[in-house]
Amino acid sequence: MTEQVILHIDGVNKRFGGLQALTEVGIKIMKGQIYGLIGPNGAGKTTFFNVITGLYQPDTGTFELAGKPYSPSAPHEVAKAGIARTFQNIRLFGEMTALENVMVGRHVRSKQGVFGAIFRHKAAREEEASIRKRAQELLDFVGIGQFANRTSKFLSYGDQRRLEIARALATDPQLLALDEPAAGMNATEKLALRELLIKIKEQGKTVLLIEHDVKMMMGLCDRLMVLEYGKPIAEGLPAEIQSNQAVIDAYLGGSH
Numbered sequence: 021m022t023e024q025v026i027l028h029i030d031g032v033n034k035r036f037g038g039l040q041a042l043t044e045v046g047i048k049i050m051k052g053q054i055y056g057l058i059g060p061n062g063a064g065k066t067t068f069f070n071v072i073t074g075l076y077q078p079d080t081g082t083f084e085l086a087g088k089p090y091s092p093s094a095p096h097e098v099a100k101a102g103i104a105r106t107f108q109n110i111r112l113f114g115e116m117t118a119l120e121n122v123m124v125g126r127h128v129r130s131k132q133g134v135f136g137a138i139f140r141h142k143a144a145r146e147e148e149a150s151i152r153k154r155a156q157e158l159l160d161f162v163g164i165g166q167f168a169n170r171t172s173k174f175l176s177y178g179d180q181r182r183l184e185i186a187r188a189l190a191t192d193p194q195l196l197a198l199d200e201p202a203a204g205m206n207a208t209e210k211l212a213l214r215e216l217l218i219k220i221k222e223q224g225k226t227v228l229l230i231e232h233d234v235k236m237m238m239g240l241c242d243r244l245m246v247l248e249y250g251k252p253i254a255e256g257l258p259a260e261i262q263s264n265q266a267v268i269d270a271y272l273g274g275s276h
């Protein structure tokens with residue numbers, strides 16, 4: 021079986037005024053991989069993530085998802101192309117229930133969109149029922165099915181993070197991009213998150229994540245890229261990254 025390239029990005033440069041935040045950054049992620057992006061504070065991880073997902077405009081770069089060029093010109097273009105993302109800070113609709121939050125993600129994907137579903141035509145009602153069913157399945161999948169009708173702001177922190185992942189999965193993305201999903205989690209929540217990410221991978225999904233917990237990343241990722249001062253300094257298997265002198269120096273440098 022030949023491996024399929026899901027995300028292929030080349031030659032990204034990004035400048036903020038006088039600061040060269042990214043220099044010739046590229047990435048290649050194969051289908052079914054959990055791919056990690058690590059590096060010291062200020063290395064450019066979030067900037068690269070924001071470029072990939074259409075939040076920041078790059079100065080240069082080529083972008084392909086599952087073999088097709090995509091435009092990173094706006095977040096909705098990237099979502100349409102098939103990348104779903106979460107953010108460092110939780111961005112749920114706090115007053116909506118868990119189920120409704122996931123249904124929003126599903127509506128975005130559906131042919132009729134949110135507005136189509138608002139019109140109470142028979143087809144729309146049937147679609148609504150199927151969206152509801154799929155949303156419940158996703159909540160079950162991420163392990164919070166029992167909280168479907170709970171207002172999302174009343175969920176625990178770890179469960180809100182899970183809900184965000186369920187909502188991102190609702191769009192059936194080619195790539196799930198998670199920005200520090202374990203931030204603020206305790207050890208038990210981190211362990212549960214790790215299990216969930218492995219379950220997502222087992223379903224054939226492809227995941228890109230930024231995470232500060234390097235130990236967790238080494239045990240979880242198939243491959244990793246390390247950024248320092250906006251440049252890739254290493255790329256490879258966890259064992260290769262762990263023994264790479266440039267990476268060790270970057271983390272021990274402490275000046276970042």
Ligand SMILES: Nc1ncnc2c1ncn2[C@@H]1O[C@H](COP(=O)(O)OP(=O)(O)OP(=O)(O)O)[C@@H](O)[C@H]1O
Nearest residue numbers: 036037039041059060061062063064065066067068
């Ligand atoms: N919108 C912006 N305007 C100006 N400078 C920015 C902007 N966003 C990021 N930067 C700068 O770009 C550099 C890279 O920042 P970035 O947040 O991408 O790093 P990071 O690796 O994600 O860091 P952290 O691990 O601390 O989240 C930093 O010097 C930062 O100050």
